[in-house]
Amino acid sequence: MVDGILADDVLADLNDPQREAATYGTGPLLIVAGAGTGKTTTLAHRVAHLIATGVDPGRILLLTFTRRASAEMLRRVDGILRERDRAGVSRKVWGGTFHAVATRILRRHGKKIGLAPDFTILDRTDSEDLMQVVRTDLGLGETKGKAGRSRREQDETRFPLKGTCLNIYSRAVNTQQSLKQVLQKDFPWCEEHEDKLKQLFSAYVDRKEEASILDYDDLLLFWRALLQDEDGRQQLAEKFDCVLVDEYQDTNTVQADILRGLSPTGRGVTVVGDDAQSIYSFRAADVRNILDFPDQFPGTKVIKLEQNYRSSQPILDATNAIISGATKRHHKQLWSDHKQGDPPQMILCNDDDEQTEFLVDRILTHRESGLKLQQQAVLFRASHHSISLEVELGRRNIPFHKYGGLKFVETAHVKDMLAYLRLAENPRDIVSGMRVLMLLPGIGQVKARGLLDILTENRGDFSCWRDVSPPKAAMDDWPLFVALMRGLGDPKAKKSVVGDQMHRVRRFYAPLLKGKYDNSRERERDLEQLELVAARFKDRMEFIAEMSLDPPSSTQDLATDPSLDEEHLILSTIHSAKGLEWNVVYVLHATDGNIPSQQAVGDTDQIDEERRLFYVALTRAKESLYVTMPQRYYSQSWNRSDRHSYAQPSRFLTKEAREHFDERMAFPSIGNEEEDSADATRQVRESIKGMWS
DNA sequence: GTCACAGAAATTTTT
DNA sequence: TTTCTGTGAC
Numbered sequence: 001m002v003d004g005i006l007a008d009d010v011l012a013d014l015n016d017p018q019r020e021a022a023t024y025g026t027g028p029l030l031i032v033a034g035a036g037t038g039k040t041t042t043l044a045h046r047v048a049h050l051i052a053t054g055v056d057p058g059r060i061l062l063l064t065f066t067r068r069a070s071a072e073m074l075r076r077v078d079g080i081l082r083e084r085d086r087a088g089v090s091r092k093v094w095g096g097t098f099h100a101v102a103t104r105i106l107r108r109h110g111k112k113i114g115l116a117p118d119f120t121i122l123d124r125t126d127s128e129d130l131m132q133v134v135r136t137d138l139g140l141g142e143t144k145g146k147a148g149r150s151r152r153e154q155d156e157t158r159f160p161l162k163g164t165c166l167n168i169y170s171r172a173v174n175t176q177q178s179l180k181q182v183l184q185k186d187f188p189w190c191e192e193h194e195d196k197l198k199q200l201f202s203a204y205v206d207r208k209e210e211a212s213i214l215d216y217d218d219l220l221l222f223w224r225a226l227l228q229d230e231d232g233r234q235q236l237a238e239k240f241d242c243v244l245v246d247e248y249q250d251t252n253t254v255q256a257d258i259l260r261g262l263s264p265t266g267r268g269v270t271v272v273g274d275d276a277q278s279i280y281s282f283r284a285a286d287v288r289n290i291l292d293f294p295d296q297f298p299g300t301k302v303i304k305l306e307q308n309y310r311s312s313q314p315i316l317d318a319t320n321a322i323i324s325g326a327t328k329r330h331h332k333q334l335w336s337d338h339k340q341g342d343p344p345q346m347i348l349c350n351d352d353d354e355q356t357e358f359l360v361d362r363i364l365t366h367r368e369s370g371l372k373l374q375q376q377a378v379l380f381r382a383s384h385h386s387i388s389l390e391v392e393l394g395r396r397n398i399p400f401h402k403y404g405g406l407k408f409v410e411t412a413h414v415k416d417m418l419a420y421l422r423l424a425e426n427p428r429d430i431v432s433g434m435r436v437l438m439l440l441p442g443i444g445q446v447k448a449r450g451l452l453d454i455l456t457e458n459r460g461d462f463s464c465w466r467d468v469s470p471p472k473a474a475m476d477d478w479p480l481f482v483a484l485m486r487g488l489g490d491p492k493a494k495k496s497v498v499g500d501q502m503h504r505v506r507r508f509y510a511p512l513l514k515g516k517y518d519n520s521r522e523r524e525r526d527l528e529q530l531e532l533v534a535a536r537f538k539d540r541m542e543f544i545a546e547m548s549l550d551p552p553s554s555t556q557d558l559a560t561d562p563s564l565d566e567e568h569l570i571l572s573t574i575h576s577a578k579g580l581e582w583n584v585v586y587v588l589h590a591t592d593g594n595i596p597s598q599q600a601v602g603d604t605d606q607i608d609e610e611r612r613l614f615y616v617a618l619t620r621a622k623e624s625l626y627v628t629m630p631q632r633y634y635s636q637s638w639n640r641s642d643r644h645s646y647a648q649p650s651r652f653l654t655k656e657a658r659e660h661f662d663e664r665m666a667f668p669s670i671g672n673e674e675e676d677s678a679d680a681t682r683q684v685r686e687s688i689k690g691m692w693s
Numbered sequence: 694g695t696c697a698c699a700g701a702a703a704t705t706t707t708t
Numbered sequence: 709t710t711t712c713t714g715t716g717a718c
Binding site for chain 1: 694695696702703704705706707708
């Protein structure tokens with residue numbers, strides 16, 4: 001390249017450490033980037049700089065946490081390069097999540113380690129389904145067989161549910177620990193089942209192999225295996241000159257191994273992250289990856305970004321105070337040029353309803369003063385925390401998009417539809433096969449298994465099902481079903497437009513849907529949306545993989561054409577808000593039990609992670625920050641006999657932290673004082689009682 | 694073998 | 709609110 005270094009005017013937007021990071025040479029580089037310090041900008045400039053100095057874009061690998069993040073990054077790279085007439089080259093960059101890139105690589109090179117290229121991918125719920133199949137096969141869930149069923153035995157803990165089993169399995173695999181260690185540390189109540197869990201997991205692994213399916217963990221494991229295979233390594237290690245990893249604090253041991261496999265000396269490796277924002281340890285992410293990076297790769301250059309461009313100083317003061325309570329951390333002091341601004345507000349509400357009322361009120365006030373809804377975001381710890389807000393927004397016709405929580409593709413009817421395509425793509429995929437067959441009346445687990453065995457014997461040719469005589473109840477549907485599958489399985493159909501295939505499935509499936517759900521009309525509309533999405537894909541396999549690896553993140557993303565999209569408010573779990581920013585941020589339910597979550601107060605590591613989570617939430621705000629907390633929770637659940645309970649503010653809002661907040665009631669009380677004081681004494685009693693329950 | 698029902702138990706965050 | 713297991717009718 002004759003260009004040499006990128007023009008000064010492009011790099012002039014960067015501050016000194018950012019510029020140093022963007023232009024640093026090929027040695028291992030660690031960029032420690034605090035919240036809002038221009039991490040994305042820096043990384044984008046680094047990629048642009050690499051390309052401008054002659055690195056082949058096709059030999060750059062950019063690993064991000066979500067596909068959205070990598071798309072955004074590459075868009076900015078293009079923006080920077082446009083001035084050099086090189087716009088568009090970034091399309092050649094290998095960008096995406098670890099899992100998405102693993103899929104591409106394994107399809108192409110997996111043969112080396114004995115992997116068929118047409119594997120299908122299990123998402124979280126599919127993996128649970130398979131776990132359940134194996135679990136019942138081995139008779140592990142049963143409780144009735146126990147002789148006598150004495151009280152003693154009833155007290156014995158039941159075998160863990162499928163979700164828990166998968167958590168245990170995944171944790172062992174991703175942390176590379178023995179089952180015993182994992183059980184001891186994270187699942188002590190399951191320790192007595194160690195032997196049976198071993199049986200279960202080994203059968204689970206076998207099943208996946210027979211069916212030619214990979215779960216999320218497998219994608220990483222096999223990529224790593226490929227890098228450890230001598231042949232594979234040669235081909236792959238030489239594939240990339242530069243590897244950049246974003247959000248490195250949230251990678252796990254296997255991902256770190258992959259990085260080492262790609263570049264054993266660290267040549268060409270850049271990682272970016274912030275240990276204060278590590279919030280995925282539940283998924284086996286290990287902060288030590290980023291903390292120990294300089295030891296792993298001798299000669300690492302460390303560059304710290306500490307100037308915050310996002311938030312006003314009053315907000316930074318508050319967030320600095322919150323994170324300073326952490327027991328272990330890499331010291332950083334964020335500062336901003338943006339000195340002016342309102343202090344963050346801590347809002348006390350009577351209950352959930354009042355919180356909702358306050359939020360809607362405030363959101364509209366900001367809207368009236370000219371701030372678009374997209375520039376405001378409501379963040380919460382758990383997906384269900386926003387339910388009452390969603391209802392109210394709906395009632396008032398305020399459009400919103402919700403991120404996190406149950407995704408569109410995880411709903412039963414969407415999974416059903418996709419299962420037809422997946423079975424057609426990979427007839428050995430027993431998860432999809434069982435799902436599809438059991439939709440037919442009269443076919444249950446046993447029949448479904450038998451039918452799949454026949455299919456395997458006939459090498460996946462769906463014609464073999466024509467000769468089967470189905471149970472009476474399925475008599476009408478069966479020929480149609482077989483015709484559908486034969487059509488989809490035909491090699492010619494494989495290449496036909498994915499939208500058309502989806503349409504055929506929908507015609508068959510819609511009547512079944514009617515009988516299965518009472519809100520079938522609504523669900524049918526979802527399926528129409530799905531068909532539209534499918535129509536955007538040329539390749540069926542790609543479509544299916546995409547739906548497992550990178551599903552549309554909000555239901556509304558699908559329902560509306562992005563180009564015609566109307567103004568909308570953002571609701572998001574804190575986890576899904578990572579890396580994003582808004583002018584106004586509201587953090588809901590900042591009470592103990594919610595933040596930190598009741599389930600995560602076991603040890604200091606967990607509590608620290610919850611603190612970082614709270615920190616991530618607060619640091620999303622640019623100008624205004626509201627932290628709201630209901631004081632009273634009504635519980636009509638089976639669990640509690642009392643009708644309501646009182647909540648304390650989050651323990652992270654310590655006295656010192658609160659000095660940086662304006663504290664007030666959402667709606668100053670106008671009720672009669674007697675009731676208030678009665679409430680106050682009740683609150684004391686309740687909270688004392690709470691200490692023993 | 695399948696299905697519908699009942700009673701009990703669990704309940705975060707996500708590639 | 710859903711998920712899981714056991715039971716009994718078909």
